[in-house]
Amino acid sequence: MSVNNIQVELxxxxxxxDIRLPEKMSEAASGFDLHAAVSEPVTLQPGERQLIPAGFALxxxxxxxxxxxxxxGLAYKHGITTLNSPGTIDADYRGEIKVLLINHGQQPFTIERNERIAQMVFQLVPAVTLEVVNELTETKRGVGGFGHTGV
Incomplete structure (x- = not known):
């Protein structure tokens, strides 16, 4: 697998x-826009979430x-976002790609067939081995967690 040209089957x-394939909307875009494969319009009420199919598998x-x-754009203009962001699709999953959308906006939002609803970004996953130890190396930060460096 070359890092410069990785083949993904769709x-x-x-x-x-009739559903558009995932597509980059500009030459340097990192994400492929996904389109709604809903059979009829789906309206998300404020606070409501729905799993929206994308019509393909990988x-x-x-x-x-x-x-x-x-x-x-959907997040800024309408408060529409993905609930489990980022949602992870593992290399061994072969089912339909679906997008879990939620309406954090003030108004109902209707999703039409073939509407762009999310983006898909591919990432390399390193092979990691976990090793149990009795002590961890010390750092300046140490155990400082949530908010320890101020706002």
Missing amino acids: MKLPGNE SMPDGLEAQIRPRS
Whole structure:
């Protein structure tokens, strides 16, 4: 697997032939926009969450993950974001890609078929081995956690 050209296989699922493929909206974009594969419009009321299908499945090589992230425009303009952000798609998952959206806005928001709803960013996942030890190395920060450096 070359870091400069990693092949990910994508399969459109039946009934979604009209759904646009994930696409980068600019040449230097890191994310591929995902489109709603809803069979009819879905309205999210303020505070409501729904799992929205994207109409495709992936096959990624080991050592790669896909992260589902919000679209900044939807978040800013309407308060629509992904609830588990980023959502992780593991290399061995072969089911339909779905996006868990929530409406944090003040108004109902309707999702139409083929509307851009989220973005998918691919990340390399290092092979990590966990080792149990009796002591950890010391650092200047130490155990300082939430808010310990101020606001």
